[in-house]
Amino acid sequence: xxxxxxxxxxxxxxxxxxxxxxxxxxxxxxxxxxxxxxxxxxxxxxxxxxxxxxxxxxxxxxxxxxxxxxxxxxxxxxxxxxxxxxxxxxxxxxxxxxxxxxxxxxxxxxxxxxxxxxxxxxxxxxxxxxxxxxxxxxxxxxxxxxxxxxxxxxxxxxxxxxxxxxxxxxxxxxxxxxxxxxxxxxxxxxxxxxxxxxx
Amino acid sequence: xxxxxxxxxxxxxxxxxxxxxxxxxxxxxxxxxxxxxxxxxxxxxxxxxxxxxxxxxxxxxxxxxxxxxxxxxxxxxxxxxxxxxxxxxxxxxxxxxxxxxxxxxxxxxxxxxxxxxxxxxxxxxxxxxxxxxxxxxxxxxxxxxxxxxxxxxxxxxxxxxxxxxxxxxxxxxxxxxxxxxxxxxxxxxxxxxxxxxxxxxxxxxxxxxxxxxxxxxxxxxxxxxxxxxxxxxxxxxxxxxxxxxxxxxxxxxxxxxxxxxxxxxxxxxxxxxxxxxxxxxxxxxxxxxxxxxxxxxxxxxxxxxxxxxxxxxxxxxxxxxxxxxxxxxxxxxxxxxxxxxxxxxxxxxxxxxxxxxxxxxxxxxxxxxxxxxxxxxxxxxxxxxxxxxxxxxxxxxxxxxxxxxxxxxxxxxxxxxxxxxxxxxxxxxxxxxxxxxxxxxxxxxxxxxxxxxxxxxxxxxxxxxxxxxxxxxxxxxxxxxxxxxxxxxxxxxxxxxxxxxxxxxxxxxxxxxxxxxxxxxxxxxxxxxxxxxxxxxxxxxxxxxxxxxxxxxxxxxxxxxxxxxxxxxxxxxxxxxxxxxxxxxxxxxxxxxxxxxxxxxxxxxxxxxxxxxxxxxxxxxxxxxxxxx
Numbered sequence: 001x002x003x004x005x006x007x008x009x010x011x012x013x014x015x016x017x018x019x020x021x022x023x024x025x026x027x028x029x030x031x032x033x034x035x036x037x038x039x040x041x042x043x044x045x046x047x048x049x050x051x052x053x054x055x056x057x058x059x060x061x062x063x064x065x066x067x068x069x070x071x072x073x074x075x076x077x078x079x080x081x082x083x084x085x086x087x088x089x090x091x092x093x094x095x096x097x098x099x100x101x102x103x104x105x106x107x108x109x110x111x112x113x114x115x116x117x118x119x120x121x122x123x124x125x126x127x128x129x130x131x132x133x134x135x136x137x138x139x140x141x142x143x144x145x146x147x148x149x150x151x152x153x154x155x156x157x158x159x160x161x162x163x164x165x166x167x168x169x170x171x172x173x174x175x176x177x178x179x180x181x182x183x184x185x186x187x188x189x190x191x192x193x194x195x196x197x198x199x
Numbered sequence: 200x201x202x203x204x205x206x207x208x209x210x211x212x213x214x215x216x217x218x219x220x221x222x223x224x225x226x227x228x229x230x231x232x233x234x235x236x237x238x239x240x241x242x243x244x245x246x247x248x249x250x251x252x253x254x255x256x257x258x259x260x261x262x263x264x265x266x267x268x269x270x271x272x273x274x275x276x277x278x279x280x281x282x283x284x285x286x287x288x289x290x291x292x293x294x295x296x297x298x299x300x301x302x303x304x305x306x307x308x309x310x311x312x313x314x315x316x317x318x319x320x321x322x323x324x325x326x327x328x329x330x331x332x333x334x335x336x337x338x339x340x341x342x343x344x345x346x347x348x349x350x351x352x353x354x355x356x357x358x359x360x361x362x363x364x365x366x367x368x369x370x371x372x373x374x375x376x377x378x379x380x381x382x383x384x385x386x387x388x389x390x391x392x393x394x395x396x397x398x399x400x401x402x403x404x405x406x407x408x409x410x411x412x413x414x415x416x417x418x419x420x421x422x423x424x425x426x427x428x429x430x431x432x433x434x435x436x437x438x439x440x441x442x443x444x445x446x447x448x449x450x451x452x453x454x455x456x457x458x459x460x461x462x463x464x465x466x467x468x469x470x471x472x473x474x475x476x477x478x479x480x481x482x483x484x485x486x487x488x489x490x491x492x493x494x495x496x497x498x499x500x501x502x503x504x505x506x507x508x509x510x511x512x513x514x515x516x517x518x519x520x521x522x523x524x525x526x527x528x529x530x531x532x533x534x535x536x537x538x539x540x541x542x543x544x545x546x547x548x549x550x551x552x553x554x555x556x557x558x559x560x561x562x563x564x565x566x567x568x569x570x571x572x573x574x575x576x577x578x579x580x581x582x583x584x585x586x587x588x589x590x591x592x593x594x595x596x597x598x599x600x601x602x603x604x605x606x607x608x609x610x611x612x613x614x615x616x617x618x619x620x621x622x623x624x625x626x627x628x629x630x631x632x633x634x635x636x637x638x639x640x641x642x643x644x645x646x647x648x649x650x651x652x653x654x655x656x657x658x659x660x661x662x663x664x665x666x667x668x669x670x671x672x673x674x675x676x677x678x679x680x681x682x683x684x685x686x687x688x689x690x691x692x693x694x695x696x697x698x699x700x701x702x703x704x705x706x707x708x709x710x711x712x713x714x715x716x717x718x719x720x721x722x723x724x725x726x727x728x729x730x731x732x733x734x735x736x737x738x739x740x741x742x743x744x745x746x747x748x749x750x751x752x753x754x755x756x757x758x759x760x761x762x763x764x765x766x767x768x769x770x771x772x773x774x775x776x777x778x779x780x781x782x783x784x785x786x787x788x789x790x791x792x793x794x795x796x797x798x799x800x801x802x803x804x805x806x807x808x809x810x811x812x813x814x815x816x817x818x819x820x821x822x823x824x825x826x827x828x
Contacts, residue, residue, distance in 0.1 A: 036378040061451030062377030125560040
């Protein structure tokens, strides 16, 4: 049975759930059956947010089992690694933003936020492939960090294993999000930046 | 993203909660009353959003007990109703539940939806609410998928109407908060007309025991219906030697675990009618099986019923049982496919083999991971209150105890452990009213209770009246941000703005009518002024109440308020004492303040800062400032 599992890992307020719903809607348009497991609740107060998105021909349980992860979409590096520790395997491709969101304790200087290079090399040992992008420059040009989720959707759109055509993903975004000009720019920048990133 | 009003015959991507709301529309329900609580909130929210369109009455009640009472009133008058709540809400409503079950719910029909939260993702406890179905002798249904969550509501309402008892539908977090394609059914022509005559004798006295007998007879009738229910189904070959009996979302986990392990000699039974348990169905399923696995969240509710049946029928020799009771499945926490896989392997006498390399990589990654605790938003005034309380505690040389309550301000437990206790809605003032009597036994600490505005109405009034009446030595802080922030900004009686048919109830007027020994309304935005006020008030005798005007930054953002016209907060790096101080970042801990390790100075995170200026008062060296507006 065809099955493709995506985990969107991030921090409350990054638009994680919207990201999941856009991919799910695009999957529907492609004739797949999405099942989404959302974790939220207290998450708006700066906590970890994981969205489990499962694409198949029939309904699956809401949580991705260990080792069954195909695509790890990382909106934040630390949370990407947290997701990988739980679910990744050699079949996993991680595509992540390297922009950190500090924790209350790292902000306070009580613990050190891990070095990005250490996170990336850890991800390399846990996943089959990783692609890291730094959206700072592109998003500064667009003028807001709030479209990071759309930027990252652009980054995964170019991935050859994703069973959703990038045109369909883009069209779905256009139909579901407001202020399309900004989102379009973010989507296209994400697509371009990931293509230029080292494999 | 069409919401719950998609066309009959079509499909929609609905969450478990939205599916339940859609089911309520398809069932013809006309009345919804609820109190918000994760993971149940979106059921009532979804119904509220379409209430005008479908002629539904939907309210956020003051608490779950009132919600259940309101729904029962509607059902008694012939109006089909739905009452949704989280696990802890049913505890609040249970006093009424265990009376109304005997009285009967009348002709309208009443569906109670309770959403449990295994692992307590968004709860102060981990509980299994299904035991209320047993305690109240009421039918209990557990859907396994979003589709079933929708389909089961009309089914539940039908049982309720025919037997005139409420039917409990139980969901758990992963069903309520998952989304899948749901095939939509017909919407009936909604025709709700209230009976002007209520049935006679809607009470249990003078013979509650005879009502109990009648209820047991209703239970037997429902039991017979459940024996024939097509909701319970079994897959796989009946020649298999093993069966997994699973309820709720555990069924999906069991199904996938069997598939991943490639187990063939195994059947899967999906039990949806969990109480009263369809014993003959279970006997039929188990017959000829050597091994019986029971998968459910949270407690061994079904398992214990089956084990007691096994005892009666002397099955010990013929079947081996695997579940929570003998530790094959952990008796606490959530289930998932991996936990089920582990349990099935254990049953087979093996263990999950994790390759050494993967384990090494995971351990190495784990060692660099840091936790991400929840925290107050930038500019949240709750932080100011706890900051001030910590200051006062220092001034009192630690002689202060804080009894906390349920809401965003519960996060005080993560903020320098600012509160000593935090259990249930309203328990802060109740616990404080007891502690406030202990001076006679040598208890020397000053006592503070903290609660929010929605919680004040929900459960604090009896505790506050008790504290006043018994002359308890307590300071009660009401953090009034005018919204139910934790669950997504639902309005409550004290909210600043009210719907056109609803009237505001003033917290201030309610408190003043109780006439505490001291009352003051104050602003929570200035940590310095707050510290002095708290210190002064806590030092007074008797019952003191401070109503603190607070600000929810998320609610402000939602309402479109911006802070960009306010002057920027700045840090004077000359005046800052750097490493030797760090009070702003490491003690006050607003997430808009970060520590720059290279420069050894704090910095403002511009895109997070809401320019409230609370941190200005926190710096002992006047290094933080704000320009003129």
